[in-house]
Amino acid sequence: MLDLLRWLASVIIETINLTKRYGDLVALNNLHLNIEEGECFGYIGPNGAGKTTTIKILATLLQPTWGEARVCGHVIGYQSRKIRPLIGYVPDFFGAYSDMVVQEYLEFFASAYGITGQHRRKIVGDVLDLTDLAYKREALVDSLSRGMKQRLSIARVLLHDPKVLLLDEPASGLDPRARIEIRELLKELHKMGKTIVISSHILHELAELCSTVGIIERGELLFHGSVRDATRQAGMGTRVQVGVADRSDLAARVLQQLEPVKSVEQNNGCLSVELKTEMHDFSFLARALLENRLAITELREEEANLETAFLRLTKGIVQ
Numbered sequence: 001m002l003d004l005l006r007w008l009a010s011v012i013i014e015t016i017n018l019t020k021r022y023g024d025l026v027a028l029n030n031l032h033l034n035i036e037e038g039e040c041f042g043y044i045g046p047n048g049a050g051k052t053t054t055i056k057i058l059a060t061l062l063q064p065t066w067g068e069a070r071v072c073g074h075v076i077g078y079q080s081r082k083i084r085p086l087i088g089y090v091p092d093f094f095g096a097y098s099d100m101v102v103q104e105y106l107e108f109f110a111s112a113y114g115i116t117g118q119h120r121r122k123i124v125g126d127v128l129d130l131t132d133l134a135y136k137r138e139a140l141v142d143s144l145s146r147g148m149k150q151r152l153s154i155a156r157v158l159l160h161d162p163k164v165l166l167l168d169e170p171a172s173g174l175d176p177r178a179r180i181e182i183r184e185l186l187k188e189l190h191k192m193g194k195t196i197v198i199s200s201h202i203l204h205e206l207a208e209l210c211s212t213v214g215i216i217e218r219g220e221l222l223f224h225g226s227v228r229d230a231t232r233q234a235g236m237g238t239r240v241q242v243g244v245a246d247r248s249d250l251a252a253r254v255l256q257q258l259e260p261v262k263s264v265e266q267n268n269g270c271l272s273v274e275l276k277t278e279m280h281d282f283s284f285l286a287r288a289l290l291e292n293r294l295a296i297t298e299l300r301e302e303e304a305n306l307e308t309a310f311l312r313l314t315k316g317i318v319q
Contacts, residue, residue, distance in 0.1 A: 012037040012164060012195050013058060017067035020053050020219075027053040029219040030067065035197065035212075037163075040190045042210035043199040044310060050219040051199040052092070055168050058197065059089040071164060085113075088157025092169035094149040098142035102133060105141050106155060113160040123159055131155040131185060147178025154185060165189065167198040171205070183209055207306040217314045230309040238279050239305065242271040243298030244289065254292050255285060272302065 013035040020028040028050045035041045043051050056062040057069055060080040069076040071083045097105055106124045115123055128134040131151045136144065144152065150170055157165065170186075171179045183205055190196055190209075200206050206213060207227050215223040215230065223230055244251045248269050255273055256264045265272040273285060282301070289296055 010036045012072055014070045018069050019065050019067045021065045026219050031221055033214065033221065037195055038193055039212055040196040040210045042206035042213040043197060044203060044206060044213060045216035049216045051216060052168055055166050055199060059087060059166050060084055085160060086162055087164045087166060088162040090153045090157055090167045090170055092172050094153055100141050101138050102141060102152060103137040106159065109156050110159045115159065127155040127158045147174045147181060150182055164195045169199055171200055171202055203306045203310055215310060215313050222313050227306050230306060238275045239302040240273045240282050240285060241298060241300050241302050242273055242285060245295035245297055247294060251289060251294050254288055258288055
């Protein structure tokens with residue numbers, strides 16, 4: 001009983017039978033979701049799956065058709081005024097106010113949160129430093145690159161120090177460097193204890209960033225758990241990266257004949273070996289290669305592949 005009470009106290013976002021309809025279109029269908037305090041939760045699914053609808057409901061911008069959603073124990077719709085100071089919402093596209101300079105933009109929003117005087121100037125300076133935008137404080141918002149605008153959006157929602165960050169496709173349309181910068185910023189915010197809900201199509205980055213993921217399709221939650229659990233539910237065994245000095249074709253044939261091996265893929269001389277079940281002892285691969293006088297240059301377990309799990313768990317159906 002005590003463990004249950006502790007778990008309930010740690011749940012910061014909860015949805016119960018959460019449903020949203022637009023006429024005959026069911027955007028969310030009886031969504032049950034629990035996200036604990038301090039989690040970084042990755043929300044993935046095809047376009048039209050219901051990700052943005054969920055995030056907008058959690059941000060108090062949409063009302064559910066029926067069901068219930070709670071943030072920090074407060075019910076959306078009935079206690080939205082209590083929820084808004086506790087959350088920071090970053091939409092997928094940057095808003096207006098493009099004729100302001102960066103410092104002015106942030107001070108405007110800080111004043112909207114009731115932050116005044118020297119404290120406001122300090123807070124603005126702190127979030128500019130955290131998001132690495134201090135050198136752009138006098139730049140026009142409209143002159144910023146898309147990556148910098150996304151960082152400015154995150155800076156804006158950090159002004160009032162929210163407990164929960166809701167980010168809808170924050171890396172959409174960014175170049176590789178900007179994506180890395182956003183990812184590193186989110187890692188830092190996670191270390192600071194923020195609870196983060198992030199939707200994205202860049203699955204390998206979510207696998208690295210998030211402690212748990214949810215897979216949604218046609219408004220229904222298909223999976224909620226760790227990346228490793230997702231690969232297990234998708235029927236994926238352990239994958240091992242194998243490198244040999246030469247004769248990779250022979251190495252592939254040798255490994256493919258082993259009973260625990262499900263498949264062997266070659267890529268630029270390296271072998272990706274998928275085992276039939278989740279196994280932590282794959283030393284038998286090395287023994288088989290050495291018995292065939294093949295020199296091993298690499299043997300390591302690959303990180304769980306969220307992209308493959310996503311493809312196996314979903315059907316590719318959109319609304």
